[in-house]
Amino acid sequence: MPFSLAASVAHELVVRKSRFIACVQPVADRPTALAVVAQLRTAHPDAAHVCWALMAGGQSAAVDDGEPSGTAGRPMLEVLRHHDLEGVLATVVRYFGGVKLGAGGLVRAYTDAIAQALHVAELTPLQRRTVQSCVVPYALEGMVRRQLQQADATLLSVEHGHLVTLRYDVVEHEAVPLMQRINDAAQGRAVWP
Missing domain, CATH: 3.30.70.240 (Alpha-Beta Plaits)
Known part of the structure; x- marks a missing residue:
């Protein structure tokens, strides 16, 4: 049975001086998600990356926003799929701490940031x-x-x-x-x- 979220949940993770500010929230569709991402870019102009993943109405997306290909958006999308979520946007704003994490470190950081946010989120059964x-x-x-x-x-x-x-x-x-x-x-x- 697919689930959605009752409300937005944020979580911050620090990995080797880099800040990963994760947020998972219910969204209806891709235009709504794009508006949220645009607001995040405005709210965090000094952030190195604003990566995101979307599962909404059959519209899925995974955006790395300058991180090495497949190290941010795709791992976040897999976390959403693993939790059988629908109508959910996962975003991570990353402030670079000066230490490169490597591909494996980035995948772990983005995956952990979203997974920890979902750990405290209230899942609601999605009724089609x-x-x-x-x-x-x-x-x-x-x-x-x-x-x-x-x-x-x-x-x-x-x-x-x-x-x-x-x-x-x-x-x-x-x-x-x-x-x-x-x-x-x-x-x-x-x-x-």
């Missing part, structure tokens, strides 16, 4: 949602709204024409049972476009 539409006569609109409310579905839109079209999203595992309950209550008068 799906969007559905239901078309019913006006007399059944109230019943459908009640069924949606009981299933914790989010009503996205309602169109009143010859019939009523209700568009909603619901947790995937609840989608089929919800359709069955609406069909049973509507006695065959519900249409699923």
Whole structure:
């Protein structure tokens, strides 16, 4: 089961005088992640590197930001994958301490910084949602709204024409049972476009 994070968590690690300021946080998509990285670059203008990894909505990314290829972004991404995280951005701001760590030392430092931040983070089960539409006569609109409310579905839109079209999203595992309950209550008068 995939997980996300309840809130952002930061952790600082010092390795041979270099500071690694790690942060893991929930993000919805790549544009949001890029905005966070841009804010970090602005907040830490003297940092040597702002490396990051993203797992969000099938969009994964690993950016080394000047570190030797495969020593920062990829190890951070592997930590996110190992924890089965989705919708999470991992960033590490590195202040160079004057001592070169080598490829192995960099991989360990970036991996440890993210792993330690995740160690104190609160993981939340990720519930995938799906969007559905239901078309019913006006007399059944109230019943459908009640069924949606009981299933914790989010009503996205309602169109009143010859019939009523209700568009909603619901947790995937609840989608089929919800359709069955609406069909049973509507006695065959519900249409699923």
